[in-house]
Amino acid sequence: MHAAMPPSSALPSVCRPELPWPRRRWLQAAALAALCPGAALHAREDGPWPQALPVPGGVARLDLGPAPERPVVHADGVPVLVLGSASGWTAVVGIALSAPVGEAHVSVQAAAGAAARRLAYRVGRKQYREQRLTVAPRTVDLSPEDLARFEREHAHQQEVMATFSTPLPQDLRMRAPVPGPRSSSFGLRRVFNGQARNPHSGMDIAAPTGTPVAAPLPGRVIDVGDYFFNGGTVWLDHGGGLLSLYCHLSAVDCQVGEALERGQRLGRVGATGRVTGPHLHWGVMLNRAMVDPALFLPA
Ligand SMILES: [Zn+2]
Numbered sequence: 001m002h003a004a005m006p007p008s009s010a011l012p013s014v015c016r017p018e019l020p021w022p023r024r025r026w027l028q029a030a031a032l033a034a035l036c037p038g039a040a041l042h043a044r045e046d047g048p049w050p051q052a053l054p055v056p057g058g059v060a061r062l063d064l065g066p067a068p069e070r071p072v073v074h075a076d077g078v079p080v081l082v083l084g085s086a087s088g089w090t091a092v093v094g095i096a097l098s099a100p101v102g103e104a105h106v107s108v109q110a111a112a113g114a115a116a117r118r119l120a121y122r123v124g125r126k127q128y129r130e131q132r133l134t135v136a137p138r139t140v141d142l143s144p145e146d147l148a149r150f151e152r153e154h155a156h157q158q159e160v161m162a163t164f165s166t167p168l169p170q171d172l173r174m175r176a177p178v179p180g181p182r183s184s185s186f187g188l189r190r191v192f193n194g195q196a197r198n199p200h201s202g203m204d205i206a207a208p209t210g211t212p213v214a215a216p217l218p219g220r221v222i223d224v225g226d227y228f229f230n231g232g233t234v235w236l237d238h239g240g241g242l243l244s245l246y247c248h249l250s251a252v253d254c255q256v257g258e259a260l261e262r263g264q265r266l267g268r269v270g271a272t273g274r275v276t277g278p279h280l281h282w283g284v285m286l287n288r289a290m291v292d293p294a295l296f297l298p299a
Contacts, residue, residue, distance in 0.1 A: 067089060188200040214264060
């Protein structure tokens with residue numbers, strides 16, 4: 001007896017079951033990325049910023065202008081990271097994969113307690129690929145026990161994801177946590193046996209079990225666990241609502257509360273949780289929206 005898989009409000013990061021890609025497909029993806037003529041359009045300017053790409057799953061950079069105090073910004077009631085100085089402030093807004101295309105807005109207060117104004121911006125269209133798979137029902141349905149476990153873990157993860165701490169990060173440019181072929185599967189829309197599932201909300205990096213996973217920025221460990229879908233998992237808090245997530249680890253080498261330097265090992269690549277082969281699933285979250293980690297890496 002199996003219960004139905006929970007709907008698409010589920011955990012933000014469930015990898016495709018057919019991973020890892022055969023080596024040939026990784027190489028094809030890498031070659032395509034190198035040839036992408038749009039790459040020049042996405043050139044990054046100097047500064048501490050991620051690449052601005054205001055689409056679902058992307059990041060918007062909103063100029064707030066000069067002000068004596070750091071403005072307080074919210075997106076749908078969630079605090080937003082604001083960096084800069086009195087000569088000019090910038091809001092760095094994560095856009096959820098589920099965000100509609102068109103006008104969006106944040107609320108901006110000149111200071112805590114001040115009246116809020118609306119600041120509009122435009123979310124552009126991005127067509128993510130879709131994958132339709134037909135698989136044995138038991139691989140998409142959960143037993144009642146597994147479903148109960150999943151729901152407990154989901155509630156816990158929601159609390160972890162609500163973290164917003166100071167000090168704020170000074171530099172948002174990241175270093176890849178693991179060397180290796182990166183998939184371009186962020187945002188991939190998946191339909192298993194005709195049921196739409198969460199889109200893929202992270203970057204998968206193929207690497208052998210045991211490969212060290214390094215913190216891409218300084219951060220504090222805010223959660224460590226062994227979860228049904230994600231397996232061995234670490235969440236890092238980089239401050240200001242910027243979090244990062246590491247899944248399917250074979251070993252976890254850090255503890256909750258520990259402060260990690262950039263480059264410090266947090267665990268090792270594995271194939272734990274619901275996967276078929278070793279890889280790192282890496283997620284980056286801004287104001288509770290999972291965004292494309294590639295935007296934070298060198299172009
Ligand atoms: Zn993944």
